[in-house]
Every structure is written in structure tokens, then in C-alpha cells.
Amino acid sequence: MTELWVFGYGSLMWRPGFEFAESASAALIGAHRSLCIYSFHHRGTTEAPGLVLGLDEGGACRGVAFRVPDAKRDLTLAYLREREQITEVYVEDYRPVSLLDGSGRELEALCYIVDRAHPQYAGKLSIDAQARLVRAAVGRSGANIEYVLNTVRHLEEAGIHDVELMALAARLAAPT
Numbered sequence: 667m668t669e670l671w672v673f674g675y676g677s678l679m680w681r682p683g684f685e686f687a688e689s690a691s692a693a694l695i696g697a698h699r700s701l702c703i704y705s706f707h708h709r710g711t712t713e714a715p716g717l718v719l720g721l722d723e724g725g726a727c728r729g730v731a732f733r734v735p736d737a738k739r740d741l742t743l744a745y746l747r748e749r750e751q752i753t754e755v756y757v758e759d760y761r762p763v764s765l766l767d768g769s770g771r772e773l774e775a776l777c778y779i780v781d782r783a784h785p786q787y788a789g790k791l792s793i794d795a796q797a798r799l800v801r802a803a804v805g806r807s808g809a810n811i812e813y814v815l816n817t818v819r820h821l822e823e824a825g826i827h828d829v830e831l832m833a834l835a836a837r838l839a840a841p842t
Contacts, residue, residue: 670739671775672746673763675699675729676719677813680820683749684742686732691766691824697779698725699828701796701814703755704786708807716803716810717788717796719817720756720780728826731763731775743776750778755786793830797837811838 673694674682700722710716721727734742750756756778765771780787791799803810818835821828 668774669736670734670742671763671773672732672734672742673729673761673775673777674732675721675727676817677820678732679730679824682732684732684745685735685738687735688733689730690769692729692731692763692775693766694721694727694729694761694763694775694777696725696761697721697723697727697777699727699729699831700780700790701800701831701834702780702788702790704788704799705803705805705810706786707752707805709805709810709813710799710803711805714802714804715799716805716813717791717799718813720787721777722780723782728766730824731765731773746776746778753784753786755781755784757781793834793837796834800834800838814838 673692699719701717701719702722703718703720705716705718706712709718759777759779760774761777762772763775800810800814815835815838818831
């Protein structure tokens with residue numbers, strides 16, 4: 667059995683919710699962090715959908731790779747599927763990631779890539795459309811605006827400057 671590594675690019679970075687033996691900053695080439703998924707549960711409803719992050723095809727993404735102890739592999743996979751796959755909007759895929767810890771290690775990590783054919787795939791929305799949706803949405807995990815602002819704050823703390831999310835956060839913080 668190969669080691670299980672999990673790539674986090676959003677809330678998994680600072681709130682993984684599973685036990686890990688090692689973590690390191692990492693880069694994924696071929697997919698980018700995007701607010702491209704309509705949320706009908708955690709950060710919105712079907713009547714007032716929110717937006718949450720997905721890994722969309724193309725570009726690159728900095729995040730965190732977590733190595734899961736072998737004894738926790740099945741438990742971790744079950745947890746992640748319950749957390750991330752509530753509506754099966756993601757495709758589980760193992761992708762190459764490069765650790766940015768100075769080791770030069772490259773490995774395969776479990777990534778949750780958005781399924782572009784899924785009805786919840788929002789695609790690339792304008793910043794105005796994103797702001798409108800995010801401001802109006804509240805789901806069982808709270809207000810969508812809190813999710814976006816919290817995400818940007820954590821990314822900044824990790825030294826990750828996501829220009830599009832930062833621009834949205836600035837728009838959301840401005841008076842309407």
C-alpha cells in the first residue's frame with residue numbers, strides 16, 4: 667500500500683479534521699483554487715446558493731500536503747468523503763504535488779477536483795456575481811461571507827496571496 671497524502675487548498679489547510687503524521691507546503695500544477703462551486707448545504711441553500719472553493723482545471727495552486735499514518739488511511743478517507751463529497755461535486759484524483767519544504771520531494775496526493783459536469787459547478791463568475799451570491803448566502807455551516815473572508819485571512823497567514831480571492835474579499839469588506 668502506498669502512502670496516503672492529501673492536498674489541502676482551502677479549509678483543509680487549517681482545519682484538516684484528520685490525524686496526520688507530517689505536513690508541508692506544497693504546489694499542485696494543473697489545477698487552481700477557484701470559488702467555482704455553488705453551495706446548497708454548508709454555505710448556502712438551493713434558494714440562495716453560496717460559493718465554495720474547488721480545484722478547477724488549469725494553472726497551479728499552493729496549499730498543504732498531509733501524510734496520513736497507514737493505520738488511519740481508511741478512517742481518513744471515510745472522513746474526507748463525508749466532509750467533501752456531500753453532493754459528489756468533486757472527483758477524487760491522485761495528482762503529483764511538489765513539497766515546498768526544501769526537500770525537493772514530489773509525490774502523489776489525493777486531490778478533490780471539481781466535476782465540471784456537475785450541476786453545482788459555477789464556472790468562472792465575475793467578481794460582481796460572486797459578491798452578490800456570497801453576500802446573500804447562509805448555510806448550515808454559517809454565512810458565506812465569513813467563509814470567504816476567513817479563507818483569505820488563513821491564506822494570507824500561510825503566505826499565499828490569491829489575487830482573485832483577495833479582490834473579492836476587498837469588495838465584500840467595502841460598504842454596499
